[in-house]
Amino acid sequence: MTEPIRVAVLGGRGRMGEQVCGAVRGADGLELAAVVDAGDELTAVIDARAQVVVDFTHPDAVLDNLAFAIEHGLHAVVGTTGFTEQRLNTVRGWLAEHPEVGVVIAPNFGIGAVLSMKFAQLAAPHFESVEIIELHHPGKADAPSGTATHTAALIAEARKDAGLGAVPDATTSEVPGARGANLDGVRVHAVRATGLVAHQEVLFGTEGETLTIRHDSLNRSSFMPGVVLAVREVGHRPGLTVGLDPLLGL
Numbered sequence: 716m717t718e719p720i721r722v723a724v725l726g727g728r729g730r731m732g733e734q735v736c737g738a739v740r741g742a743d744g745l746e747l748a749a750v751v752d753a754g755d756e757l758t759a760v761i762d763a764r765a766q767v768v769v770d771f772t773h774p775d776a777v778l779d780n781l782a783f784a785i786e787h788g789l790h791a792v793v794g795t796t797g798f799t800e801q802r803l804n805t806v807r808g809w810l811a812e813h814p815e816v817g818v819v820i821a822p823n824f825g826i827g828a829v830l831s832m833k834f835a836q837l838a839a840p841h842f843e844s845v846e847i848i849e850l851h852h853p854g855k856a857d858a859p860s861g862t863a864t865h866t867a868a869l870i871a872e873a874r875k876d877a878g879l880g881a882v883p884d885a886t887t888s889e890v891p892g893a894r895g896a897n898l899d900g901v902r903v904h905a906v907r908a909t910g911l912v913a914h915q916e917v918l919f920g921t922e923g924e925t926l927t928i929r930h931d932s933l934n935r936s937s938f939m940p941g942v943v944l945a946v947r948e949v950g951h952r953p954g955l956t957v958g959l960d961p962l963l964g965l
């Protein structure tokens with residue numbers, strides 16, 4: 716019989732962390748070895764002989780956690796947001812020193828959300844206008860969401876490859892913020908409201924038609940199959956994997 720994969724959950728008492736602990740406990744072949752939250756010693760992960768750390772903490776904390784994990788030869792599955800290209804390159808640099816370690820960083824572990832980003836990428840070359848509206852619970856620390864940031868980057872790249880110019884917009888007088896944030900030339904609007912979990916609409920427009928691609932995470936359980944898949948896979952994927960797509964064969 717193969718030994719279970721020993722998993723440590725960082726941010727384990729947070730909204731996502733609690734769900735991840737439950738998912739790990741309930742998953743065949745995984746064992747919850749340690750739960751670490753703010754104020755706990757990260758060395759608990761080593762004491763518990765964890766093989767994979769899962770990080771759902773805070774954009775300000777995640778890089779230090781990752782540096783620790785990689786330095787100690789632990790694989791990492793990261794859902795925490797805030798990964799700019801510069802941060803990803805920093806992680807790549809650390810991994811170059813530890814080529815046996817695997818790290819999966821995914822802006823969104825929801826299978827529907829991953830697919831919706833793919834659909835948006837596919838639609839992007841065919842519409843001159845596009846805007847993103849992301850909607851989340853009011854406890855969210857960052858805006859815009861990591862998913863919206865990643866979606867904007869995918870759309871911008873697809874538009875560039877297709878030779879599309881700037882999104883048409885004649886606005887010359889604006890109350891600051893009224894047109895949202897400009898990410899890679901794509902306007903992103905962030906809504907925060909009690910009752911919401913995690914939602915996104917990508918609104919495309921061209922002459923005579925619009926297309927709306929909407930995804931709703933109605934419960935944080937939506938992220939768990941993706942997290943469990945990444946925990947099982949990360950040890951077989953040395954280096955950095957960004958996004959869940961390759962794990963889903965997309």
Ligand SMILES: NC(=O)C1=CN([C@@H]2O[C@H](COP(=O)(O)OP(=O)(O)OC[C@H]3O[C@@H](n4cnc5c(N)ncnc54)[C@H](OP(=O)(O)O)[C@@H]3O)[C@@H](O)[C@H]2O)C=CC1
Pocket residue numbers: 725726727728729730731732751752753754771772773774776793794795796797821822823824825861938
């Ligand atoms: N990729 C994905 O699919 C998803 C990503 N996320 C992202 O995950 C992150 C966490 O979200 P959420 O669970 O809602 O946030 P929460 O604030 O509910 O949870 C974060 C937890 O991490 C703790 N924490 C903070 N710093 C550290 C640290 N250095 N070490 C260990 N624990 C720490 C916090 O403690 P304290 O409160 O005391 O600071 C808190 O308990 C966010 O970046 C969010 O955007 C969320 C959902 C899905």
Ligand SMILES: O=C(O)C1=N[C@H](C(=O)O)C[C@H](O)C1
Pocket residue numbers: 796822823824851855856859860861862863912913914
């Ligand atoms: O904070 C959240 O809740 C979420 N964060 C991620 C993001 O910023 O995209 C993923 C999902 O949207 C939920």
